[in-house]
Structures are given as structure tokens and as C-alpha cells.
Amino acid sequence: MAEKLVSTEPATGAEIWSGEIGDAAAEVASARTAAGGWAAHSLSYRSEAVRRFANVVRQRETEFATLIARETGKPMWEAKTEVAAVINKVQISIDAYSERTPQRRLEAALGNKIAVRHKPHGVLAVLGPYNFPAHLPNGHIVPALIAGNALVFKPSEKTPATGALLVECFHQAGVPEGVVRLLIGGPEEGRALAAEPGIDGLLFTGSARAGRALHRQFAEAPHKILALELGGNNPLVVWDAKDIDAAAVIAVQSAYLSAGQRCTAARRLIVEDGQEGPLVEAILRLVDRLIVGEPFADPPPFMGPMIDNAAADHLQEQWLGLMMKGGKPVRRLDRPSEALPFLTPALIDVTDVADRPDEEMFGPVMQLIRVKDFDAAIDEANATRFGLAASLVGGSPELYDKFWANVRAGVINWNKPTNGAPSNAPFGGVGLSGNHRPSAFYAADYCAYPVTSSETALARAKIDQGLKDPDMLEG
Secondary structure (H helix, E strand, C coil): CEEEEEECCCCCCCCEEEEEEECCCHHHHHHHHHHHHHCCCCCHHHHHHHHHHHHHHHCCCHHHHHHHHHHHHCCCHHHHHHHHHHHHHHHHHHHHHHHHHHCEEEEEEHHCEEEEEECCCCCCECCCCCCCHHHHHHHHHHHHHHHHHEEEEEECCCCHHHHHHHHHHHHCCCCCCCCCEEEECCCHHHHHHHHHCEEEEEEEEECCHHHHHHHHHHHCCCEEEEEEECCCCCCEEEEECCHHHHHHHHCCCCCHHHHCCCCCEEEEEEEEEECCHHHHHHHHHCCCCCEEECCCCCCCEEEEECCCHHHHHHHHHHHHHHHHCCCCCECCCCCCCCCCCCCCCCEEEEECCCCCHHHHHHHEEEEEEEECCCHHHHHCCCCCEEEEEEEEEECHHHHHHHHHHCCCEEEEEEEECCCCCCCEECCCCEECCCCCEEEEEEEEHHHHEEEEECCCCCCCCCCCCCCCCCHHCCC
């Protein structure tokens, strides 16, 4: 009997899906067989295929959102926004491919022409995360398909049902089954897929730890594309904010949306020492009103549970570690039920913690850090190996210019949350947050490679230097 992977609802513990664990080599072989035929189709053909995919998802929107809500625990309203992002990604990706990889022809001397065109890599592996199990892998898959690649997609072992439905929608839209393959499995299958000699690259969204392991593995394969979209220890600086209530809302949205399970979530709230009182009070008033509950509750919750008990356990251990180092809880991290992974939004003052861990606390915890001046705020914002998102709330245009110029991150916002980056712009980070291959609008860059050609209709050639005089040659 084949081994199966089972998916359960975080909010209830109930089983919702099971599927047979797949074989990476077999899936890559199937994609390799189909890759040439897909690449041979025109760009317009492939674009029309992904447009049909968007229509299929639109028709199945409620079903899709319901499954995402059940499998991740996120509120139904948030799951609907994820499905909408899946649909919208299609036209954005078509536009991006046209802008980022255009065909160009240049005139050269003597009637010669220079052509620049792009080719697909071949077969790409996609490893998806659990926090946005449809939107984030779709952000790799759609651009790769438009470029002419075949794919093997392994969803997170924590959200395989959503991954299976995503692939089903591609096939329903007429994308050949060999062109988009689904690999069900856990970390072992993910490692096997990454090591498959038949893939031409890997597109990954996940933790920095896993990203570093992949980077080491691919160091011996420079001929394969590797795009890493990793996490962040993101700073939110609030400075001279005129509207304290608005600043509090931005802080809460940044830190606690999706139960803090966003790579762009604010992990560190940096404020001026002695001026933090009104802001903290406004944040706490708002936190006390936040509804934490199951996805379909009425009234709708602001946030649901963590993805599973293991994730909740790990976050609680990180919280206790901060307390043991001298962190002072401002609002405790509570767990209403030990049997389920619901956690309450938490805030902890770590200003006096000398050796704060520079790690991504992937959950509803925000660390408060008080500094003496704005230069110290910038230094604190940069006191991390990560560099994904950063935001300044308050201040003047001149102060934001200083913030933008000196903070090291791939997404820098002003008077906006750290999370919720637009899909029609590049998305990615520096440091441990990625490997300089930004996704979203720039995904086209890593899904195809440029080919430069010098062309002329008639061969003309001569050698002007370095030849013996023909009259001097012996007969």
C-alpha cells in the first residue's frame, strides 16, 4: 500500500485530505517529456492557456477559498483575497513578460542586425510555502509557464490539498498534464526534487534555513537557475507620528495579519525612547479588540490559528527565550487551548536584551525596541542579517528620504504596513531574505534567459591582417 500524506485543519484538527506520496524522479521525467512541446508553442498560445486558468479559478473561487481557509486556518475573508491574487497574477505576469523579456532587433554596420530573444530553461522545480499555499507558488508557476517551461510543483506538506487543487485548475484549463506536475510529499521529497539531475532550476519560497541549504546544494550546479524568496526580521519604525491611532493600526496590521505568518510581517517595532507611551497604549487597545477564531466564525475573526501545533510550540519556545534573556512582556503570548495552535497577539519589550536572537519569529509576536534618536533607529533597523521589508510611519518627506537611503531592504514603505507588497512591482530582499532574484513583476527575469544573435542574410567575410602575401607562396 502506497504511503500517504494527510492534511488536517489547524482550527479543529480534523482530517480534510490525503494523497499518495509521489516520486520526484518520475515527475521530473514526465515534465521533461512534455517540455519541448510546450516551449514550441507561441507566446500567445501559452498566454491564452494561463488566461483560461484564471477563468477556471474564478469559476471555482468559493471552493478554492474555502479549502485555503480550512487548510491554513486563515479567515475566509483573507482566503478570498488570496484567490483573487491568484487570478490577478495572470495578466500581471503576461504584462511583465512583455516588458521584462521583449524581443529586440538592432541595426548594425553593413546591413547586419542584432537580435535579442529569450528561451525557457526547460524543467523548473517549484517548492511552495504553507502561509500562502496558492498565491506564492502561483507567482512562480504562471511566469514560468508563459516563458515556456514545464514544472514540477511540490506544495508544502502542511498544505498539500491547496497545491493539488491549484494544479487541477491548470489541467482543467487545458495546460497539458505533463507540463505541470504535482509532487506530494514532505521534506524528503523536496530534497529529492532539488537534487534531481533532470531539473534546470528551482524556484523556492520558504525559510532562510532551507534557502541556505539549497544555496549550498546548488553551488555545484551553476548551470541551474536558483531563485530564493526567504523570510525577514522586519523593522517597523514609528517616529513623530501625527496620528497615533493610524500608526497603531499600521503596526497591528504589519505584525498580526495571517497570525503573523507572513514573510513581510513586522517583527520589530522601533520607537523613540520616552515617547512610546501613547502608541503602545493605542496598540494594546486595538489588540484587545482583535478576534482570534476559526476561519468561518461569525463575526469574522481578524486572525486564525498558527498552521499547526509544532509551529505554535516553537513560537512559544522563542517567546520564553526572550523572557529568559530579560524581555518584558507588554501583552503576553497566550494559548487558549493546548490541543489547538491558536495564539493571541503578543508584544514584548526587548530593549534591554543584549543578545537578541536575529531570527524570524514566524507568528503573532512583535518586539518593542526603544532608541535614543533617529540615527539609532536606522542602526537598529539594519541590525539584522535579513533585509526583506521595512517601514517608516510618521516623519517628514526628508526623514523618509533618509530612512529609504540608509535602510537595507528590498521593500521600503512610508506610512504603510510592512506587508502586502503589490504584485505589479518586484518583490524580494537582500541578505538572508533572498539571492537577488526578486519575484512578482520581475519573476520573468529568472524564468527565461536572453539569447543575443548577430544576423545577416548573406555571408560576407574576409581577413585583413596576419596573412602571407599570396605572391610569396611557393607554387
